[in-house]
Amino acid sequence: MASNSDLSISCADPLLTEAQAAHLLALKQTTLQQWRIRGTGPAYIKLGAAAVRYRRSTLETWLNDRTVHSTVDDVPQRIREAAFAQAGGGFTTAASYRAGLPLAGSPAAALAMAADEGARA
Template sequence: MAYKQKSRPRPLADTDKLCSADEAAELLGVAPQTLAHWRVRGTGPRYITLSARCVRYRASDIRTWLDDRAKDSTAENGRDGQ
């Protein structure tokens, strides 16, 4: 009799890794409270709420948010009002 192995869920790609608020804050070099303030204001990286107390950040969303804020010169600082 052949043994049928259960299929395992595919692991998330590194860019789809879900980070806790503490992990995301560490990656960004800010305090977790700063991320909480950014969530309230809508100025931080996109986030996912799994429940009322469980917030996660996709690594790809953090990367996109950082890339959108990259500047080549100080002349760009006032360009987008941020």
């Protein structure tokens, strides 16, 4: 039997039905269903053959992990790296772009390395 402390934990982080989770995320239930089929979307709990629940904290974390600050952040890193490498160099991530750090192996990185070695000589 669950103790009172176990019950208070579950009340603090309630399990939401698919309909409640969809409402919280401002999505259709069918979107959540498709994401589960594809293996994407927020993690869920399977309670039976058809009973699916979502932890509220999991949904909030999932949303927070998808917050972007610019369109550069919205493009997957592998696509950015491929595009910059194809163009002859560039930056690996939005953070390195803002910091001015060149893509390893790019012409800009080679120049930076040469300048650093020259400064040490």
